[in-house]
Amino acid sequence: MSYAFDFSDLSQYADVLLHGVVVTLGLTGVSTVLGGALGVVGAALVLRGPAWLRWLIAAYIELIRNTPFIVQLFFVFFGLPSLGIQMGEIEAALLAMTVNLAAYAIEIVRAGIESVKHGQYQAALSLGLSGRQAFRYVVLPQALAAVFPALLSQVMIVMLGSAVVSQISVQDLTYAANFIQSRNFRSFECYIAITAIYLVMAILLRRLCNGLGSGLFAGQKR
Amino acid sequence: MLSLPPIDWLAPKYLNWMLWGVLETLFLSLLVALAATVFGLLLAALRDSRRRVLSLAALAYQTVFRNTPLLVQLLFWYFGASSLLPAQAVEWLNTPRALTLAAGWTLPWPSFEFIAGLFGLSLYSASFIAEEIRAGIRGVPFGQRQAAAALGLSGWQAMRWVILPQALRIALPPLFGQYMNVVKNTSLTMAIGVVELSYTSRQIETETLKTFQAFGVATLFYIAIIVAIELVLQQLRQGRWAPVGVGRR
Numbered sequence: 001m002s003y004a005f006d007f008s009d010l011s012q013y014a015d016v017l018l019h020g021v022v023v024t025l026g027l028t029g030v031s032t033v034l035g036g037a038l039g040v041v042g043a044a045l046v047l048r049g050p051a052w053l054r055w056l057i058a059a060y061i062e063l064i065r066n067t068p069f070i071v072q073l074f075f076v077f078f079g080l081p082s083l084g085i086q087m088g089e090i091e092a093a094l095l096a097m098t099v100n101l102a103a104y105a106i107e108i109v110r111a112g113i114e115s116v117k118h119g120q121y122q123a124a125l126s127l128g129l130s131g132r133q134a135f136r137y138v139v140l141p142q143a144l145a146a147v148f149p150a151l152l153s154q155v156m157i158v159m160l161g162s163a164v165v166s167q168i169s170v171q172d173l174t175y176a177a178n179f180i181q182s183r184n185f186r187s188f189e190c191y192i193a194i195t196a197i198y199l200v201m202a203i204l205l206r207r208l209c210n211g212l213g214s215g216l217f218a219g220q221k222r
Numbered sequence: 223m224l225s226l227p228p229i230d231w232l233a234p235k236y237l238n239w240m241l242w243g244v245l246e247t248l249f250l251s252l253l254v255a256l257a258a259t260v261f262g263l264l265l266a267a268l269r270d271s272r273r274r275v276l277s278l279a280a281l282a283y284q285t286v287f288r289n290t291p292l293l294v295q296l297l298f299w300y301f302g303a304s305s306l307l308p309a310q311a312v313e314w315l316n317t318p319r320a321l322t323l324a325a326g327w328t329l330p331w332p333s334f335e336f337i338a339g340l341f342g343l344s345l346y347s348a349s350f351i352a353e354e355i356r357a358g359i360r361g362v363p364f365g366q367r368q369a370a371a372a373l374g375l376s377g378w379q380a381m382r383w384v385i386l387p388q389a390l391r392i393a394l395p396p397l398f399g400q401y402m403n404v405v406k407n408t409s410l411t412m413a414i415g416v417v418e419l420s421y422t423s424r425q426i427e428t429e430t431l432k433t434f435q436a437f438g439v440a441t442l443f444y445i446a447i448i449v450a451i452e453l454v455l456q457q458l459r460q461g462r463w464a465p466v467g468v469g470r471r
Contacts, residue, residue, distance in 0.1 A: 068409035163291035191298035202289040
């Protein structure tokens with residue numbers, strides 16, 4: 001094999017790569033917060049809401065979980081403007097990622113809430129907490145502590161899946177890779193470098209969130 | 223009064239395109255599922271190998287493939303790895319050709335995009351499937367292994383005839399979950415130019431500007447495929463067709 005590897009060329013694209021990392025992490029962060037919040041609200045509604053709403057949420061979850069993310073992204077990016085809703089590619093990516101994560105998060109949080117023993121809720125009521133307070137201060141913290149690892153893996157899946165948004169020209173890390181390799185023609189080195197960056201990001205983020213989780217839920221270990 | 227525009231269906235020509243896309247998605251998914259299951263079994267065996275080098279190598283493989291985006295992996299195999307191949311090999315891979323079978327039947331040779339997609343998806347999916355198989359094997363009580371040994375079966379025989387059939391039965395639902403993921407993941411091969419369902423729906427959208435119809439039909443097809451896989455799983459679990467005793471209790 002006569003191929004001469006040359007990674008040195010990549011250093012001049014450091015700012016492009018950095019921009020990509022920031023966009024990827026930013027998209028992941030925002031969609032995690034929004035999707036996670038929707039997950040909690042959705043799970044509460046699935047368990048307590050009116051029948052028609054439960055049915056609607058169940059349909060939404062099935063629709064999202066059984067179709068590829070790229071089709072969902074195209075729906076948002078190409079479909080919504082034809083209904084008169086204009087948005088840029090970053091907003092479209094954020095919306096698609098949030099809608100996607102929320103569907104999985106509802107299922108995960110619902111399982112967590114169901115895993116909390118009913119006696120906890122009754123005990124909270126007998127202590128004089130309202131139903132809402134019992135849910136917010138007694139049931140939910142235990143539920144979230146129980147499903148934190150599952151939620152974290154889902155967030156990691158969303159982060160890795162966010163590479164797809166480069167297809168609607170969001171300038172994330174994968175877009176940066178495509179950009180650089182179209183300039184310097186060193187596609188092998190370029191994709192190896194990007195793969196390594198994603199790998200490091202995924203491992204560090206997992207570590208960080210695990211640490212954060214054990215701090216947050218320190219009192220909830222069951 | 224809100225008046226909705228009349229629904230403008232896709233012309234039959236485009237539905238025909240879409241059907242070809244579905245066939246490509248099904249074909250690619252089937253090949254990936256087969257290849258990834260075989261390779262996943264091998265990876266699972268390596269992970270549980272007593273030789274530390276082998277199990278560490280398998281662990282490293284899984285860490286890399288599970289923690290990087292599938293899209294980047296596909297781009298890597300298509301653009302990156304192909305730049306390492308000698309020029310003649312790339313030219314050979316890119317030349318359209320047909321395999322001539324007996325009695326005048328010809329089989330079109332798959333495109334380089336298809337081969338890169340198949341390769342990348344299989345390597346990726348195997349890293350997940352290996353974990354489901356390992357979990358299945360761990361789910362078989364240890365006494366089964368001892369009983370097999372007491373009956374005079376060798377380690378390999380015990381694995382083949384006693385452990386693995388039971389492990390596969392346990393691992394069947396998560397394995398099928400992975401096959402559903404494979405179907406959804408084939409959509410990413412559109413980025414390297416495989417003409418599957420997502421690719422054709424995007425193409426139709428570009429040509430007709432009927433965004434909702436194009437992606438809507440694609441969505442329905444994906445859901446139909448996933449539902450079909452779910453039905454196969456239920457049949458298998460009820461032991462209707464039990465080729466290797468997977469479903470029997």
